[in-house]
Amino acid sequence: QVQLVESGGGSVQAGGSLRLSCAASGRTFSNNAMAWFRRAPGKDREFVAVINWSGSTYYADSLKGRFTISRDNAKNSVYLQMNSLKPEDTALYYCAARRALYTAITSGEYDYWGQGTQVTVSS
Secondary structure, three states: OOEEEEEOOEEEEOOOOEEEEEEEEOOOOOOOOEEEEEEOOOOOEEEEEEEOOOOOEEEOHHHOOOEEEEEEHHHOEEEEEEOOOOHHHOEEEEEEEOOOOOOOOOHHHOOEEOOOEEEEEEO
């Protein structure tokens, strides 16, 4: 059974940083795209960042320069470094993986999901 388990969320003041981790088990994702999405209170889930099998990355335009996605295939894990956090970054952050190699930015194209980790940024 495939599982994605996020960790690293928490509460931080505006301007602070957090590093989210997502550990996968049940299958290897080294040849697959993995991504982060988030859902803010009262809003739809939105794309944050994706990394493909070769390490190529793509970000939501509004987050470029502040967030960095990376992966460690030996650990079957993906990470999201978040800097200069703002109150509007407050959300439940989800890790996702797809069977395909290439990146995608819509949630419907992902096959596996974690339960999410809460990030709260106070002003």
